[in-house]
Amino acid sequence: MANHQFTEAEIAAVYRVIAERRDMRHFLPTPVSAETLAKILQAAHQAPSVGLMQPWRFIRITDRTLRHRIHELVDEERKHTAQAIGEYDNTARMAEFLRLKVEGILDCGELLVAALCNHREEHIFGRRTLPEMDIASVSCAIQNMWLAARAEGLGMGWVSIFDPKKLGALLNTPADAKPIAILCIGHVSTFYNEPMLVETGWRKARPLTDMVMENQWSTHE
Template identity: 65%
Template sequence: MTSHAYSEAERAALYRVIGERRDMRHFAGGEVAPELLARLLQAANQAPSVGLMQPWRFLRISDAKLREGIGALVEAERQRTAEALGERGEAFMKLKVEGIRDCAELLVAALMDGREQHVFGRRTLPEMDLASLACAIQNLWLASRAEGLGMGWVSLFDPLALAELLGMPAGAKPVAVLCLGPVAEFYPAPMLELEGWTQARPLAELVFENRWGEQG
């Protein structure tokens, strides 16, 4: 252990919040206090970003009609996804894939317009802007779990349709609809595992040494 390490209790808390983070779909209504929401968004804004470009933009959806409009877009994509899944479509339709109408707060995480100007760190890997936004979302997710709030990342929507609904400028792109708020309980394991949809793979299968596919 180095002299820069946190205390044992602090490290345990960090690993606990990582291990107990869940992609939540069931919410208990309620509210998120403004100062708490500000604290969570500040955690998101402290995420690393390539070239310190901070490509993220967060839209708080407080208008009930907009929330319903987003819910309709998600439902339309849910139907299309079920069709694309073929024989698994019926099982997919039984899954709860979002909590848009039940969560206390609804956020849309988006990539800013004008990203092409930023080449620092993106000349060979332009998708690093998306990676940076994902880091901000993860910060928000972990901070929410530490505060006892659930969060769910919804990706079932047409980005162009959602951008138009929210009046986003050309070049900006919505990446995630984030449902946030109090929950009755956290899932004991990822919901897709509990529903029998899939199983997470063990770390040993995902780590290679020196060459792709070779394990130490």
């Protein structure tokens, strides 16, 4: 039987990059080389997608004024999110959220917007009963970018605090396309030892044992 396993060093590198991936918010202004950015985007394009629909579209933001307008949209939604947290939880939690750094849009070396493609209704294979598999496919592409960026020594942050209709209008996307992620990529002074929301005390990560069931749904609450 053929041995398709990677070498021990290669296997260790795969698990290491997964373990050390972080959703980054703090960046240095150092530019990202065009070669490295191309490699990261190629990693995204090698992601699996249901029915091979490849629903990911990436818009690179190079205009500084546009970057500031995107930041304004995010800041607007940040305030709405804080208000919703206050109504759902309490005002102390709302204030705690407002103290969090939720993005690095104005600081990162590269800014991209990931969007779902238009004409998605034409892709039926794998989506007839699960149309949200288009989002799952784009998420796989973004995860590939995260891992590739970390392997290259770069940080990446996924910003989802924005109104997709307003961002779509700003970027002139087709009506049936949908922005789902603002991606900050860049050099960092250090990577967080743990996810930032854990380090800041916002939330504790639950163990794997709480997520794995056998034969039927069971609760660990």
